[in-house]
Amino acid sequence: ILNVEQSPQSLHVQEGDSTNFTCSFPSSNFYALHWYRWETAKSPEALFVMTLNGDEKKKGRISATLNTKEGYSYLYIKGSQPEDSATYLCAFLIQGAQKLVFGQGTRLTINP
Amino acid sequence: GAGVSQSPRYKVAKRGQDVALRCDPISGHVSLFWYQQALGQGPEFLTYFQNEAQLDKSGLPSDRFFAERPEGSVSTLKIQRTQQEDSAVYLCASSLEGRGLIRIYEQYFGPGTRLTVT
Numbered sequence: 001i002l003n004v005e006q007s008p009q010s011l012h013v014q015e016g017d018s019t020n021f022t023c024s025f026p027s028s029n030f031y032a033l034h035w036y037r038w039e040t041a042k043s044p045e046a047l048f049v050m051t052l053n054g055d056e057k058k059k060g061r062i063s064a065t066l067n068t069k070e071g072y073s074y075l076y077i078k079g080s081q082p083e084d085s086a087t088y089l090c091a092f093l094i095q096g097a098q099k100l101v102f103g104q105g106t107r108l109t110i111n112p
Numbered sequence: 113g114a115g116v117s118q119s120p121r122y123k124v125a126k127r128g129q130d131v132a133l134r135c136d137p138i139s140g141h142v143s144l145f146w147y148q149q150a151l152g153q154g155p156e157f158l159t160y161f162q163n164e165a166q167l168d169k170s171g172l173p174s175d176r177f178f179a180e181r182p183e184g185s186v187s188t189l190k191i192q193r194t195q196q197e198d199s200a201v202y203l204c205a206s207s208l209e210g211r212g213l214i215r216i217y218e219q220y221f222g223p224g225t226r227l228t229v230t
Contacts, residue, residue, distance in 0.1 A: 004154070034218070043115060044155075044203070046218040089154055098143065098168060100219065102154030 002026055004092050006103035013080045014111050020076040021106045023090030027071035032093040034100060035064055035075055039086040047075075047088075080110045114138065116222035118204050124228045125194045133189045133225045137206030144187050145219060146179055147203040155203055161187060194229045201226050 005024045013019045025033065032051045038044040048057040053068040061078045077084055087107045091100035117136045125131050137144050143162055147155035148171075157171040163184035172179070176195075181187040191198055205219040 006154075036221070041223070043223045044221040046220065049218055091154075098160045099145065099157035099171065100147075100155075102147075102156070104152070104154045 002092065002094065002101045004090060004101050004103040006088075006090060006106050008106060009104065010107040010109070012109045012111055015080060015082060017080055018076065018078045019080055019108070020074050021088065021108075023073045023075070023103055025071050025073070025090070025092040025101075025103075026094075027069060029094045029096075030068045030071075030092070031095045033066055033073050034091040034093065035073070036089040036091065037086045038089060038105070044089065077108075080108075082110045082112055084108060085110045116204055116206055116220050118202075118222035118225050120225060121223065122226050122228075124230060127194060127196060127229055129194050129229075130190065130192045131194055131227065133191075133202050133227070135187045135189070135204030135206075135222060137185065137187070137204070138220055139185075140208070141206035141220070142184075142209050143207045143217075143219075144181055145205040145207075146187070146189050147205065148173075149201040149203060149224070151200075155201075158189070158202075191227075194227075196229050199227055199229045 007022050035047040036044040048064045050066040055066040057064050063076045066073045087105040089105045091102045119134045146158040149155040159179045160168040161181045176192045178190045201224040203224045205221045207217040207219045
């Protein structure tokens with residue numbers, strides 16, 4: 001059974017602080033890792049799709065790194081803003097399959 | 113352009129009732145996915161279509177769950193004789209292709225249908 005773990009499960013951060021959280025996934029049969037942001041009552045929004053070991057991607061104040069050999073990815077948010085409050089999901093795509101295997105998410109709350 | 117839409121957004125069903133959940137993918141998207149998200153968990157894969165062909169239904173939890181995409185666009189997820197454990201958010205996603213040689217295509221999600229079985 002494939003297991004994708006995210007930590008922490010929830011996080012409260014002061015506005016303006018930077019933060020990061022982790023996604024762990026099986027290092028074998030890796031094909032891609034997706035990060036999504038899901039705000040309440042909205043659709044999950046794709047942030048990054050990462051495929052190569054050592055990949056680093058950036059979108060505004062959010063960036064992500066990927067280590068496929070050890071099976072982890074970090075998501076970083078610099079200078080958190082209230083609009084960053086959401087659940088951040090990572091999802092693993094294995095070779096030979098189409099389905100994404102999701103972690104349980106990190107619920108991020110930014111305190112003004 | 114228009115994103116993935118799902119209807120209804122909320123559905124309350126009495127135990128034993130049949131329900132049908134609809135997904136309108138982004139026009140031109142070949143692949144369509146259904147996921148189920150129980151409270152406090154991440155989304156779990158249910159089934160996958162490429163055009164009208166259902167290529168993977170390994171995640172459907174029981175034979176009470178049935179999905180179709182007869183013309184390769186709109187999809188319906190049907191749940192017969194609903195049970196309390198079926199209460200969840202049902203997410204639909206679409207993507208351009210199942211897998212590209214050069215890049216992996218993002219899955220674009222709808223807002224989900226929250227099903228509550230009483």
